[in-house]
Amino acid sequence: MYVTILSDETTRKPFRTLSSTTARSPEAYLRAGSYLYFEGDSVDWLYQVKTGVLRLTRMLEDGRRQVIAFGYPGDIVGFPSDGLHHTDCEVLVDSHLQPYRRSMLERGDGDPDLHRELLQAALREISAMQDHFMMLGRKSAVEKVASFLCVLTDRVGQEVAGHVQVALPMGRGDIADFLGLTTETVSRTLTQLRKTGVIAIDNIHTVIVLQPTALISLSLGDRG
Amino acid sequence: MYVTILSDETTRKPFRTLSSTTARSPEAYLRAGSYLYFEGDSVDWLYQVKTGVLRLTRMLEDGRRQVIAFGYPGDIVGFPSDGLHHTDCEVLVDSHLQPYRRSMLERGDGDPDLHRELLQAALREISAMQDHFMMLGRKSAVEKVASFLCVLTDRVGQEVAGHVQVALPMGRGDIADFLGLTTETVSRTLTQLRKTGVIAIDNIHTVIVLQPTALISLSLGDRG
DNA sequence: CGGGTTCTTGACTATCTTCAACGAAAGTGG
DNA sequence: CCACTTTCGTTGAAGATAGTCAAGAACCCG
Numbered sequence: 001m002y003v004t005i006l007s008d009e010t011t012r013k014p015f016r017t018l019s020s021t022t023a024r025s026p027e028a029y030l031r032a033g034s035y036l037y038f039e040g041d042s043v044d045w046l047y048q049v050k051t052g053v054l055r056l057t058r059m060l061e062d063g064r065r066q067v068i069a070f071g072y073p074g075d076i077v078g079f080p081s082d083g084l085h086h087t088d089c090e091v092l093v094d095s096h097l098q099p100y101r102r103s104m105l106e107r108g109d110g111d112p113d114l115h116r117e118l119l120q121a122a123l124r125e126i127s128a129m130q131d132h133f134m135m136l137g138r139k140s141a142v143e144k145v146a147s148f149l150c151v152l153t154d155r156v157g158q159e160v161a162g163h164v165q166v167a168l169p170m171g172r173g174d175i176a177d178f179l180g181l182t183t184e185t186v187s188r189t190l191t192q193l194r195k196t197g198v199i200a201i202d203n204i205h206t207v208i209v210l211q212p213t214a215l216i217s218l219s220l221g222d223r224g
Numbered sequence: 225m226y227v228t229i230l231s232d233e234t235t236r237k238p239f240r241t242l243s244s245t246t247a248r249s250p251e252a253y254l255r256a257g258s259y260l261y262f263e264g265d266s267v268d269w270l271y272q273v274k275t276g277v278l279r280l281t282r283m284l285e286d287g288r289r290q291v292i293a294f295g296y297p298g299d300i301v302g303f304p305s306d307g308l309h310h311t312d313c314e315v316l317v318d319s320h321l322q323p324y325r326r327s328m329l330e331r332g333d334g335d336p337d338l339h340r341e342l343l344q345a346a347l348r349e350i351s352a353m354q355d356h357f358m359m360l361g362r363k364s365a366v367e368k369v370a371s372f373l374c375v376l377t378d379r380v381g382q383e384v385a386g387h388v389q390v391a392l393p394m395g396r397g398d399i400a401d402f403l404g405l406t407t408e409t410v411s412r413t414l415t416q417l418r419k420t421g422v423i424a425i426d427n428i429h430t431v432i433v434l435q436p437t438a439l440i441s442l443s444l445g446d447r448g
Numbered sequence: 449c450g451g452g453t454t455c456t457t458g459a460c461t462a463t464c465t466t467c468a469a470c471g472a473a474a475g476t477g478g
Numbered sequence: 479c480c481a482c483t484t485t486c487g488t489t490g491a492a493g494a495t496a497g498t499c500a501a502g503a504a505c506c507c508g
Contacts, residue, residue, distance in 0.1 A: 058354055058355075058358060060362065060445075062444075062445060064358075064362045064445075065362075066354075066357050066358045066361050066362050068357055080347060081348050081350060081351030081352075082348070082351075086354055087354065106343065106344075116330065119329075119330065119343065120330075122343075122346055122347065123304060123305050123346065124305050124306070125350055126303050126305065126350060126353070127305030127306075127310045128305075129350070129353045129357075130282055130292050130310055130311065131282075132357065133282070133290050133353075133356065133357075133360060134284065134288075134290040136357060136360035136361045136404060137290050137360045137401070137402075138284065138288045138289070140495075141495075141496065171454070171455090172456095173454085173455095177361070179361070180360060180361030181496075181497090182498085183454085183455075184455090184456080184457085184496090184497075184498080185495090185496055185497075187455060187456055188456080188457080188496095191456070191457080204454080204455070204504080204505070220284075220285070221286060364463080364464095365463075365464070396488095397486080397487095405464080405465090406464075406465060406466080407486085407487075407488095408464090408466080408487090408489085409463090409464060409465075411487060411489080412464095412489080415488075415489085428472085428473080428486085428487070
């Protein structure tokens, strides 16, 4: 998932379960802290996240890191390029994954519906990544953090006592590396949003959105 | 094209002409300044650039712009998401384009080889975009500009009098919006590279790489 | 409870942006 | 073909945003 404000309805789609009944392998269950694959591994399977949260990262030689995406329920991860994975994929929250053979994406093997679904997922991925370019290249720290919270609110927000509550299973460093910021800036920006009453921070991993409209405004860069 | 230092060989591939002989439409020739499509247009065709240069952009409501990619010979542009284009595509240099029907990507229609080639192009696109995330999120201005010049050197550099020469058909503002900088910063950074003898600026649209190794070092963030 | 990690906060700094002016290049029309 | 206009690029000075460094607080796990 590319946690960005999208102009289209990509992130608002209800959980999309691929429809095919053939050629899937047994389901996979992974514990938080384990890795699904590493950069350079050859791709044998794609995975649809059923439950849990994944984190896709890429590293530079000097240690700088970019979080490419978080994988939330409904997302498909593991698209190959030249047959290889180009990110590491760590499990942040115990996850239930549905594997699909790579050949199902690339050749279809007797299930055109599934083939088409996987292709469409890849194409939506491209569009979502384009949105994230705008985020990384053109948005301020406040806009980035607000955008991030907005999308998480839409996708995995929980209604609790009249307010929407959002879990942040990833660390501040993960958010920073996703948004192109430092942990300090993410922390300060969250504090700022808390002090202005837009959000409340229940605990480090739980944010409550008190003023959803204000949060959206901030995510879009409205000044007034 | 996502002009970034890639860890794999994506950008070094020789011009890849799709191999099929069926189901392509007549070739298209477009003049600089014309538009191939706009954001929101429905996608009927994909295009492989044969000659010329394209520019794919996306805008925010307040006018901020992100250049998503430049389309150079060999690149395929126009991947749909939910059937629509999500960028504008302007022709920067008179272009010769090979159109392919969208249905060829999505259904294959009697040409499995072409279908597979288009799918692989989409998957390489995803990987290339991941590299560009690193660029936008984690690199300094000098690293960004140096990376940009390095990739252009590899892809379209011309050997002239013992040095590699690179054409920059796009404006400074286009480069800035691609790298997540301002035109002023791009201009200053190019001047800095010129003053340190790494490049020469023959004219506004032509750079000569005098110290290729130094340029690569700068693109990777080496300090020494 | 204790030790290590992660998060927050503060002070300071660096990088990049903004604003402004000037110069060069390119397009237009007589 | 030249003068005029407009756009684009470069440079400078000042300012803002986010980064760096450092210390203390909160959280987590055994």
